[in-house]
Amino acid sequence: MATPKPQRTPEQIEDIILRKIFLVTLSDSMDTDSRIVYLELTAAEILSEGKDLKLSRELMERVLIDRLSGSFQSAEPAFQYLINSYRRAYEEGKKIGNMKDKNLRSDMESVVRQAKKLLVSYCRIHLANPDCFGANDAPNNKLSVSPLLPFIFSEVGGGLDGFGTSSSSGGVQCPPGFLKEFFEEADFDSLDPILRGLYENLRGSILNVSALGNFQQPLRALLYLLSFPVGARSLVNHPWWIPKGVYLNGRVIEMTSILGPFFHVSALPDHTIFKSQPDVGQQCFSEASTRRPADLLSSFTTIKTVMKSLYKDLGDVLLALLKNIETRENVLEYLAEVINKNSSRAHIQVEPLSCASSGMFVNLGAVMLRLCDPFLDGSLTKRDKIDPKYVFYSNRLDLSLTALHASSEEISQWINKDNPGSIDGSRQHSDGENRLLQSQEATSSSNIASEPSLLNVNPTSSGGGGKSKYTFTCECFFMTARVLNLGLLKSFSDFKHLVQDISRAEDALATLKAMQGQTPSSQLELDISRLEKEIETYSQEKLCYEAQILRDGDLIQHALSFYG
Template sequence: MSVLEEVLLVSKDPLAYQKNGVYVLPDEFEAPLDVDQGDAILLYQLTENMELEGQQFAYLKDCFQRVQQQKRVAKKSQQQVSQTLLEIERLVLGYGLVLFQIEEFSPGEENFLSYTTQIVNQVDQYIDFISQLIQRAMQEESVLEFTESFLISLKLYIDSLKLFNLNDSHIVSAVLTLFELLVSFKSVAAIFTKVSGFFADYDVKPNQYEKVTLLGPILTLSPLNASVALQNYGDNLERSRQQTNVIHESLQTEHKMILDRLFYIIDKIVRGSDESRSDLLTYFAQIINKNHLRRGDHANANKLASNAFVTNIALLLVRFSQPFLDVSFKKIDKIDVNYFNNLNLYLDLSNETRMNSDFKEADEFYDQNKKSEENKPNFISDCFFLTLAYLHYGIGGAILYEEKVTPQVRRMREEVTRIKRAAQSQDMFARFASMQLPALEKSLQTMQSIKHSLQGFFSNKNLQLEIFDFVSGASTFLIRVIDPNHNFPFKNIALPLIPDQVGVENVDNADYLRRNAPIPFKYYPEFVIEGLINYTQHISKFAMSPLFGNPRLHSFIELATVVLRCPELVSNPHLKGKLVQVLSLGAMPMRENTPGFMMDVFEHNDLVNGHLLYALLDFYVIVEKTGSSSQFYDKFNSRYSISVLLEELYKISDYRRKIIWQSQNNADFFVRFVARMLNDLTFLLDEGLSSLTEVHNIQLELEKRSRGVAPTREENDEELQSKLASSERQAKSSCGLAEKSITLFNIFSTDIPAAFCTPEIVDRLAGMLDYNLASLVGPKCRELKVNNPEKYSFDAKSLLKSLCTVFTNLSEQPEFICAVARDGRSFSRAMFDRAVHILGTKTGLASDDFCTRLLQFARDAEDQKVAEEEEDLEMGDAPDEYLDPLMFTIMKDPVILPASRVTIDRSTIKSHLLSDSTDPFNRMPLKLEDVIPNDDLRHEIEAFKRKAAHNRTSQQ
């Protein structure tokens, strides 16, 4: 056989086919067959030989491989043979290109699909051939045509599959190999984004990008794919944690390999050309711009991009950001601080909430400060801000999804259990419900699988370390934006940025803060910081959290400190609330005698150590008003977190000194903080103990009914159970929050008792302590007895000890003794005797010294009460105008309120303004510095008191 016949597997001999599987050519081809007929032979084989129907591309690949074998065999001396092989190779490659470019050669999608199926199934055998085809296309300047045909046929193949995901690793690997092969040629990578189908049509729905675009299917390869989750986690609803972790690890390993390969592909496109880089960023931006609802509370996940798709893109962008956010920060100045002033941004900011400005103000700023068309942002800036968007809407959307799916799974489990239990009865409704059981169990299986896959994703420490590296770098960059000179981290940032408003609460200072917020940070979209906060808050809950022991953790804590210390930076109190939650998690001891994982940064980082304490005290006050309908309850969660932080920080001597300094040198500021603590503790104890009383009453009623006793309440059993559940929730919440507040009172009143005895606070504090002491040891204390009190974070003896500790801490303060004595509603020396009996004799919770001090305090207060009652008798004929209109006591320092013109004691209005910045008589805005001293009245009152005292002395 000639070289041509051996390579093309053709012959004129009719017997050749029977012998060697050779294709017999028709009469128009004359023997002997030589290279001059090669073109015609190949044309015949590809268009007329019916035996090759659907196999044409495989035939050319085989011919190419035989050429390579012959080349290796042929010696250099066989010049003629080598020339023949080169010509045959040229023809084979030429027709290889033609097959994928000229429809007449491969009519219909079926042939394209057939070719691609063969390529995918035997990808290793096709690599060299396709590589040579690309090189030939480069020579002929037809790279775009070949790439387009090849990729479209590959997409057709993927679309023809029922599923394309990690469950079929062979097909996935082959498809990725083909993408990798194509982009390994820079000329292909450069035009990759010009292929039809790279972009989606403008009106395509958010959930369709991953299906209709060329890169969509491969960018969705993730354990978060619902089918992958169901196949790996769904076979056993009762799997052990250890078994689940084994599956996690397996999928995490596979996901890492996929991401490495995807990054190779995307990186090649980025480096292909300026156009391919810009197109790729446009593609990613289009996806995230259409998926802002992924962070919406009522978003329909089925109508949005999948978690698998957007988290993969987010992870790839994070990798691109690594080189310019490394610990050296050598390239951090390449990120444009004024990025949002650029024209034609990839990101759509039209509906984005800003840090501390409204839409109109932000738009005006950008209009006045737009950069020129020539001054385009660099890739580093584009990539960085796009990554921030994906962190918030992509990974942040997955976080929100997990937070929603967890209670869904719990409810579905309860429903399955309920139906199974009911099915055992003969009730007709129960039998009907049991018919729905298979569908419900299937839904539960799916939802639980998705939940496990999300947990596997967020517990993948290596992956999360990459994300948190980005978070750390982004935190440092945002401080750089906030820094007026934009020199951070190479120079320290000076805080506060604007002077603290002495005597003015920032909670009522929103306009001033907005006017003085730093530019351009105030105009930044809120998501750039919200994504960092949401991610860090979520990931800190995992045992494999990347925050633990991370040397870059300080960057995020520095940003948190700056944001909390400068109230003008971020107007959204919910973001600050999440920040303090994260910091409190980092402060909590991890184990006994093991400090929280952030405590080292709190103590030794200069920026944090210098400013965190003031920031926490200030936010404790500011969070009084969050602007939402639930603001009254929102504040308790934030204050609980701050209380945890303050309790742990107080263990550090430097912070303890700072707190004492604030109480002594910044009294107005600290008093506001103590007033808020007092307000909260008063409400929480009242709410908690009232709810426990209701729990006690309902439990008693239900227990009596179970014994056949006639009902004493109007509600039926079902209504009572509902009320019981509600009261239990309220009791648990209020008692848990109150416990942390009373702990702070104990700690601070030990070292700084004077701060709790100012005229604005001391009477309310005394009244609150007396009232709750009476609740715990008085006649009604039995109403607090409930089943399983620990379920409600309630320990009556511990709470009693805490309240009495505050009494003893303040027992040597004359102002406090007088305030307790003045409390005509609840003070009783007998209550203190009862408390000492419980704490000292019955439980042994208090030492003899403690009990002695408490009893002595009660005697001192009793003596003071007797003395004041005698004085009140003498003052009983005081004119009404001498009496405070709210407290009905004789005023010491009367002042006139400017709007209502009412005269009131200065201490009373100061106390009122600690909680409410309005005139109590007409609700007009009021500041303490606006009140007008009523000196004439004060002199009258003083004269009246002197006369009364003189009369008393004369009578004695």
């Protein structure tokens, strides 16, 4: 008769499970696994305290600290060790589910949960304090990439660039439940330094990426972080949420703010310094005159598809922040800063080094139109929440040069319809009244002398001095109108000028070729070659505008509905 196998005690089972999770031993065994570390000093201390050399939940943290603090040959780096230990804990947890003894199973499940919680906690400590357990795998300067980022990429899935090429997280797989526990079960102060680094990494990963590049993966990672309340709060408190500085302008905000590079992703041409890769014009529309119509149509479809994906994800980012009452005001401040610092985009000639790109403003316009959808329904049920006096009295947007299709007398009557009367023209005027005066000048500068002065306008109490609290609907409406003016409408104007440039260049080229046919010269040959290159560049830019804007019927219809 076979001798029954001796039953292990709960303490022995706990010791076995913890040794498998942490890959440590307190006895000098002949284990062939090179990853297992013998904690000799720890074992000596435990023996001196009169305790058994068995791992337990009471010794768990002590053993983990000694493992991380020590220098052991062939041992994994700290972060890799911690996350692999979490993975082993997850696997052990699945095995425990097969135990028949309910009490023992419940007890061991508690041990594994405690181990996982401890490992996550030390991951946070290590990432926030890289020098704590050695900095060989932690971001020790602003240029380093957080080792956590590949695991976030693996969680959100790989992206596809414009050519359909898939990008992955380099074979990294995040242990199930790790990220959720990492971001949910900690306070703001613990996670903020880690999140700041992640946001800077994401910004850097998408800097100068075009519509044909892999923008989906960083954008999804950003959305994932914003799904946690601490992530949203950390983003709007980041120093680069709205950059500060004496030389701050529209282009600086686009390139240095956290969200700016995400909005910069585009198919539209930009200044050479800020040109994105892959080059959309070169990749899709080079030598377009010799390409088959089907090839051009395929390029148009590809760009339209990726831009729709971009608009949706960017809209989801803003919505995630706007739905959070604690971060909504920060979003409005960011949008206002972007708009105000780029007001010179309304000029005929735009300075590309001080203004954000057309791509950013077309993208922002598409996103703002999506935000306007709920209150631009056919029945106009929320129209009463849009206060026209926002143009004059809001301190958020700089709309001082907004022209009104009305005489100054009509403006005066409209402003004072709820509070008739006049005031002494010599009194100090509020910002709102001064804005009225500037709008009057923008409306009809030739008639100012003969029109009643707005100095005698007495603003109603509901809008005086910009002190009113405007609804989100109202602010979103006027911000959208301004963004469309600086972005989509400006791009239509740029496209028209581009077509005119092409026409002039083609006329000049025809003239030069005629001259070359009559009196050939090397200089004419150089001029012809230069013009041909210019026309090729212009043609690529023209097709880029067509691809992102003119062939996107939904975007144009959306904009027309806003104005309608």
